[in-house]
Amino acid sequence: MLSKLRDPTEKTLAVLLLAPAFLLLLLIVVYPIGKLVYNSLFDVDKTGLFLGLTNYVDVVQDPLFWNATKNTLLITLITVPGALIVGLGLAMLANLPFKRKWPVRLSLLLPWALPLSFAGLIFAWFFHTEYGVVNDVLSRLGLQTEPTSWLLKPNWAFAAICLTIIWKTSSFMALILLAGLQMIPKSLYEAAEVDGASRWQQFWEITIPMLMPSIIVALIFRTITALQTFDIPYTMTKGGPGEATETLAMLIHKYTIDYSSISFGSTLAVFMFVISMFVTGFYLRHIGKNAS
Structure with missing residues (x-):
């Protein structure tokens, strides 16, 4: 054994080098997921007895779960493509041959570096009924005579949250896409210009x-964080009016923290984990395969 460690083969060396990473993976990924599943199968709040799939049946029968899941998926379907489109535009703008590029790229970092809860508070002030910027601008332009209660109406509150999330996350998409844009050889564009390709054709056929x-990587990270949306809706509306803007992460927080039901909250978290893995697998299997 000692001789193998002193003069290891390639296989032994690979095991030794990968062992720390494997142990770290077990510690920060496998153990928390296993603990989550364990909590969902046992009554950890009171008796500690084995419940089996009782919590899973209760979750499926809970209308709040379906409402929160619908809101979460709708936020994902709206904000992920929105952030991708806005982020792509910002990335292409930042990739232009400016003499001084750092102010443009710094402007991309600021929304991304801003804490999520702080962004939610800022936009909650923007859409405030009495002294919000949005109502003030619309009144000055003569587009409304009375202030609109943006965050007190379900549809408008949902739209305001989606707009905030797109503003906050598009810079993250832009940074990833900017790195991808800088990896594209300029010779491809020069050859396309020689062949008479327009800017639009170069964009669709080369860019x-x-x-x-890079788009696949950005979509995977953005989609996973969208499925876990909590801070912005919580700080803007607390899930209201009613449960119109309550997400799955907010429902988990409600059951786990407010109702002190760790077992049921863990079951909801398992459902969120399964949804995240399903969406990620879809990206890698279908969209990623077409990109390779």
Whole structure:
């Protein structure tokens, strides 16, 4: 055994080098997920007895779960493509040959670096009924005579939250896409210009295909965080009016913290984990395969 460690083979060396990473993976990924599943199967709040799938049946029969899941998926479907489109535009703008590029790229970092809860508070003030910026601007332009209660109406509150999330996350998409844009050889564009390709043709035939790996990475990270949306809706509306803007993460927080039901909250978290893995697998299996 000692001789193998002193003069290891390639296989032994690979095991030794990968062992710390494997142990770290067990510690920060496998153990928390296993603990989550364990809590969902046992009554950890009171008796500690084995409940089996009782919590899972209760979750499926809970209308609040379906409402929160619908809101979460709708936020994901709206904000992920929105952030991608806005982020792509910002990335292409930042990639232009400015003499001084750092102010443009710094402006991309600021929304991303801003805490989520702080962004929610800022936009909650923007959409405030009495002294919000949005109502003030609309009144000055003569587009409304009375202030609109943006965050007190379900549809408008949902739209305001989606707009806030797009503003906050588009800079993250832009940073990833900017790195991808800088990896595209300029010779491809020069050759396309010689062949008479327009800017629009260059964008669809060169930029998008070459940028697709970066787009896939950005979509995976953004989608997973969208499915876990909590801070912005919580600080803007607390899930209201009613449960119109309550997300799955907010429902988990409600059951776990407010109702002190760790077992049921863990079951909801398992459902969120399964949804996240399903969406990520979809990206890798379908969209990622087409990009390779």
